[in-house]
Amino acid sequence: MKAAIIDQYGPASELHVAEVPKPEPDTHEVLIRVHATCVNPFETHQRSGDMKAMMSGDFPKILGADVAGVVEAVGLMITDFQPGDRVMASLGMSGGAYAEYAVAKETSLVKLPDAISFEQAAAMPVAAGTALQAMRDKGHLRPRDRVLINGAAGGVGHYAVQLAKIMGATVTAVCGPDAVAMVKELGADRVINYHEIDFTKEAETYDVVFDAVAKSSFEACQPILTKTGTYVTTRPSAEGMLDKVKTLFADQKATFILFSFTQTDMNWMLKHAAEGRLKAVIEHTYRLDELPQAHAASEAGHVKGKLVVVVE
Numbered sequence: 001m002k003a004a005i006i007d008q009y010g011p012a013s014e015l016h017v018a019e020v021p022k023p024e025p026d027t028h029e030v031l032i033r034v035h036a037t038c039v040n041p042f043e044t045h046q047r048s049g050d051m052k053a054m055m056s057g058d059f060p061k062i063l064g065a066d067v068a069g070v071v072e073a074v075g076l077m078i079t080d081f082q083p084g085d086r087v088m089a090s091l092g093m094s095g096g097a098y099a100e101y102a103v104a105k106e107t108s109l110v111k112l113p114d115a116i117s118f119e120q121a122a123a124m125p126v127a128a129g130t131a132l133q134a135m136r137d138k139g140h141l142r143p144r145d146r147v148l149i150n151g152a153a154g155g156v157g158h159y160a161v162q163l164a165k166i167m168g169a170t171v172t173a174v175c176g177p178d179a180v181a182m183v184k185e186l187g188a189d190r191v192i193n194y195h196e197i198d199f200t201k202e203a204e205t206y207d208v209v210f211d212a213v214a215k216s217s218f219e220a221c222q223p224i225l226t227k228t229g230t231y232v233t234t235r236p237s238a239e240g241m242l243d244k245v246k247t248l249f250a251d252q253k254a255t256f257i258l259f260s261f262t263q264t265d266m267n268w269m270l271k272h273a274a275e276g277r278l279k280a281v282i283e284h285t286y287r288l289d290e291l292p293q294a295h296a297a298s299e300a301g302h303v304k305g306k307l308v309v310v311v312e
């Protein structure tokens, strides 16, 4: 099969298409014919070597977490999926999605409703799942709460705006000037252009500040949290861990999210997507051989919505 591989860590140009062995599903795995995948920022860090301490030393590597496609074959113990099923999966940090075929654990995939395209599905697992789990599980967002989402135009942020509205919150979204119309269209009640306004200096307070793009800090956001407000960041750093520990017994909390795939969350989001309340804004679609361009675009840091890769 064809896959976009790297033979060593390095710049985006290290990604190239090569012929590699087709993977085989183990007893609790499913082989998927990949129709679409997407780029998540952590994959660019994996490619560059920034995350090599957390990766195996084997090369070539096939990166890519999110997959949408059709089940080609199933392992011995699989009863819930069969060849021909349209599915969405997340392969996590171990990757394998930038390829014509990928294997996923049975617990890491769900069936797709007919109304959802492969491109829409491929954009969703990591970005939308992170947004949902950050606000619901870490921010404890409730109906009628006020939430501020920083980085509202990005992969995580643009899902967060829509999910916060589904959860019944009042949403203030922070993005650059080019994305104001897009973020309003996604349902934000108020949009702040961060080129003009420093949201941390405003008088308005929020029950949850979700720093989807991890460009602010708990310290900067503390004045705009309500007395019992929570700051959630997508960056699991040493500083973030310290803030979390320091606020364990305080009224205002600081915490961070580490996404983990659950079938319940994915099925819930797919239901809302099928009913028209949740969508991926897809800035650009690439082919497998255009992954160097897709990684370079992600690294430039100005993606609006998601970058999707269609595998033919």
Ligand SMILES: NC(=O)c1ccc[n+]([C@@H]2O[C@H](COP(=O)([O-])OP(=O)(O)OC[C@H]3O[C@@H](n4cnc5c(N)ncnc54)[C@H](OP(=O)(O)O)[C@@H]3O)[C@@H](O)[C@H]2O)c1
Binding pocket: 040, 041, 042, 126, 127, 130, 150, 151, 152, 153, 154, 155, 156, 157, 174, 175, 176, 177, 178, 179, 194, 212, 213, 214, 215, 234, 235, 236, 257, 258, 259, 298, 301, 302, 303, 304, 305
């Ligand atoms: N912990 C986890 O489990 C987890 C999971 C997924 C993602 N993440 C992390 O979450 C972060 C966001 O991911 P993503 O996929 O959303 O990234 P992304 O799509 O690459 O984010 C790009 C967006 O960020 C905006 N942006 C950049 N600087 C900004 C600023 N100072 N204020 C407001 N917006 C700004 C850009 O808008 P402009 O062009 O207007 O600047 C652009 O629209 C990444 O660091 C990623 O690694 C963590």
